[in-house]
Amino acid sequence: xxxxxxxxxxxxxxxxxxxxxxxxxxxVIKSFKKGTVLLSEGEIANECYFVLKGCVYSYYVMEGxxxxxxxxxxxxxxxxxxxxxxxxxxxxxxxxxDSIIAISTSERSKELLSKVPRLxxxxxxxxxxxxxxxxxxxxxxxxxxxEKRYQKLQEKSPDLLNRIPxxxxxxYLGIKPESLSRIRKRLVK
Amino acid sequence: xxxxxxxxxxxxxxxxxxxxxxxxxxxVIKSFKKGTVLLSEGEIANECYFVLKGCVYSYYVMEGxxxxxxxxxxxxxxxxxxxxxxxxxxxxxxxxxDSIIAISTSERSKELLSKVPRLxxxxxxxxxxxxxxxxxxxxxxxxxxxEKRYQKLQEKSPDLLNRIPxxxxxxYLGIKPESLSRIRKRLVK
DNA sequence: TTAATTTCTTAACCCAAGTCAACGAAAAGG
DNA sequence: CCTTTTCGTTGACTTGGGTTAAGAAATTAA
Numbered sequence: 001x002x003x004x005x006x007x008x009x010x011x012x013x014x015x016x017x018x019x020x021x022x023x024x025x026x027x028v029i030k031s032f033k034k035g036t037v038l039l040s041e042g043e044i045a046n047e048c049y050f051v052l053k054g055c056v057y058s059y060y061v062m063e064g065x066x067x068x069x070x071x072x073x074x075x076x077x078x079x080x081x082x083x084x085x086x087x088x089x090x091x092x093x094x095x096x097x098d099s100i101i102a103i104s105t106s107e108r109s110k111e112l113l114s115k116v117p118r119l120x121x122x123x124x125x126x127x128x129x130x131x132x133x134x135x136x137x138x139x140x141x142x143x144x145x146x147e148k149r150y151q152k153l154q155e156k157s158p159d160l161l162n163r164i165p166x167x168x169x170x171x172y173l174g175i176k177p178e179s180l181s182r183i184r185k186r187l188v189k
Numbered sequence: 190x191x192x193x194x195x196x197x198x199x200x201x202x203x204x205x206x207x208x209x210x211x212x213x214x215x216x217v218i219k220s221f222k223k224g225t226v227l228l229s230e231g232e233i234a235n236e237c238y239f240v241l242k243g244c245v246y247s248y249y250v251m252e253g254x255x256x257x258x259x260x261x262x263x264x265x266x267x268x269x270x271x272x273x274x275x276x277x278x279x280x281x282x283x284x285x286x287d288s289i290i291a292i293s294t295s296e297r298s299k300e301l302l303s304k305v306p307r308l309x310x311x312x313x314x315x316x317x318x319x320x321x322x323x324x325x326x327x328x329x330x331x332x333x334x335x336e337k338r339y340q341k342l343q344e345k346s347p348d349l350l351n352r353i354p355x356x357x358x359x360x361y362l363g364i365k366p367e368s369l370s371r372i373r374k375r376l377v378k
Numbered sequence: 379t380t381a382a383t384t385t386c387t388t389a390a391c392c393c394a395a396g397t398c399a400a401c402g403a404a405a406a407g408g
Numbered sequence: 409c410c411t412t413t414t415c416g417t418t419g420a421c422t423t424g425g426g427t428t429a430a431g432a433a434a435t436t437a438a
Contacts (some may be wrong), residue, residue: 082323127316132273138327142363174331
């Protein structure tokens, strides 16, 4: 499973055998059953996650209603406000499928960074990329209609539409399942 | 004007006289007239900005229509996707007021970081904070109605409502000026 | 396989925001 | 100062998404 981590890192730099060794030793990898809650509302996160296999999603519960904000699949770091701010989380992180996940903590990250200092450049770049992505995601949401957002999702991540139930896709798009049904009907014509 | 930069930095660490000296020397500060476009759609950004005084806003132009995505005021770093990705910008950055702005480039940042290495921790923290903020902003947009978003803006940044024209606030909230008018009318009752 | 449960679709009706248009208020320019 | 433009509000009408409810389709469990 480690090779997925190296695959991800090698987008940013070439890694030596020795560094690989250090990273492997530091890596804590766990399996979770579908439905496992990794972080609950109200909890303070002391772990951060990287999805190796499966799918994790984040959602708020507002007046009993689930509002999905993101899906994280293979090779994706899970952004986690509570882990950054050390304040109680306002949302949940849950496994949508049986998943294999690399887990880190502040302590382990520091330790790893001291052994492989070059990784700090990677983390800066990854953070910057995540910020840029997050901003683009937000901008799309403001700029585009629900219908356009669905079409864009179809283009950019058709895989998500297959592996994720439609009512969660609807929530992710900011609409109700019934509306997504109507949009899909409109579009097939 | 430098003191605003130090004020910002001192939220993250104590700065020595010598470091201040280095930072001051490296700092490029410019004044801009209201309406000055700092970055146009299609341009690749090679500068990044930090607002010392005044106000900068980011907006897309979609089919001739302006869609505001953010206002940046005193003591705020301006996030800039194009600066990170080195791809043509999809949006504009423009001064909404006469503004005084600290400007950096990749080269100058590197130089400064080599002189004051401690700043790299700050930049990581600031990046992390920005990511967390951006995510919270997105989540609010998905979760809340236009009316709730307006109320939240009123609470959190009443200053913006005074200094920024309403049709731009409306755009920022993702609605039309007419709708914002109606929301305001509904709320005074 | 069948039964139970979950997910998806459709229809009828409602409402908030969009559109178009008009008009008054405020700012900007001369 | 008055004129011109920009900005904010209001009204009438349209529209896309929400709500409720029912049934069909697809999963899951027995």
